[in-house]
Amino acid sequence: MKWKQWFKSPKAYVxxxxxxxxxxxxxxxxxxxxxxxxxxxxxxxxVIDVLFALIKKRKRIMPDGAAITGLIVALILSLNTAWPIIASTACLSIISKHLLVYKKKPIFNPAAFGLFLSILIYHTEQSWWGAFGDLPSWYIPLLLIGGYAVTNRVNKYQQIFTFFMITFAMVLAMELLHSGDAFDALRPPFINATLFFGCFMLTDPPTSPAKPTGQIIFGILAAVVGTIVYGIYGGLMYLFIGLFVGNLYHLLQTRFSSKVTTKSRKEPRQRGMTD
Amino acid sequence: MAKMKKKWVALCSTAVAAVYAAGYWSTEVDKPEMLVNGTYSSPIVSSKASVSGNDEVPSKYIDGTYTGMGSNRRGMIQVTVAIKNDQITDVEISDFAMHYSIDDVIGMPEEVLQIQSAKVANVSGATYSTIAFSDAVQDALNQALRT
Incomplete structure (x- = not known):
């Protein structure tokens, strides 16, 4: 791939x-x-991505996806996180990308998976500082400008609009029912986290559906599960848990559609043999 | 697959913004006392003991039990601090409402008793909780200060 081509790719945008x-x-x-x-x-x-590529004897080694995963990890983990924990979280993310796969594609969003494990294993503090979580609210438009550019490039508007609409509607319902902490969910750093997550992690092409119907279902699942987890437990894992449910839906959808395709390919041949 | 038309993008964005604004407004109306951007809530004094006699050397703190609060964008911690003869004799986390695990600050009351100060060591990877806890203890100590 030439540089000119690469600059127009979704990975380059992100x-x-x-x-x-x-x-x-x-x-x-x-x-x-x-x-x-x-x-x-x-x-x-x-480094970990290149090692896996060498083990798998891949002809093309282009670790731009790994660089994105690493950057997302760094932007979400607190600035004061110790470097071995940062390295280990990035490592976990890339390992999940290569080991938890279906048809050579990762099942779960690698960065989200690494960050999720990082909370469970190291109790890491995630500040979303790179999503301007520690800065005044007027930095949020920058998130939206970049987020829309990426969403437009990967053609996932249906997904993010569904996700944002359901999330905000459920938070509003939480507020009206006086259940959970709706106040925090709509203000920095949580709103920054939601916007960054929706535009840059939810839209990851290998781990989310391409078709509009799939995108809408994916967005609904991620929003409903994530907001319910937030409403009940609070904390910071809710976005990731919602995303994993969406990722699993995408996996099932891919498996089901590939089975149907295989069956429909076999059927004419079988008919031809028996006719 | 066809891209979403610009007018639909604008329409959907407006709808999402409207729902967000409704939620923001509702929560703003319901919780006007909550402060954001890392500022502190007003301190609460739960109880105070009597002041010692006039002939004694004046102490720094007034004996008693004080409730202090520390908050930032990631939540709030409330502590109760007991003071006797200028010594911090007990520290308890009375309310933990951070979006992180309480395990991060569980050993800090003991540390305050040892160092007799609110300036606990920053736990790597638990900065926001450490700061909120330290601020809460300092808030309680400020209330106990003899003016």
């Missing part, structure tokens, strides 16, 4: 956008720590 976020957030927080963390996470993710 990588460039989140790299810009990394620099803006680092500049605004007056800390170089974020860039250091980004280097650690991206470096680890690329």
């Amino acid at each position: 990588l460039i956008t989140i790299s810009v976020y990394l620099f803006i957030a680092s500049w605004a927080t007056h800390s170089i720590r974020g860039i250091e963390n980004g280097g650690i996470a991206v470096g680890t993710a690329i």
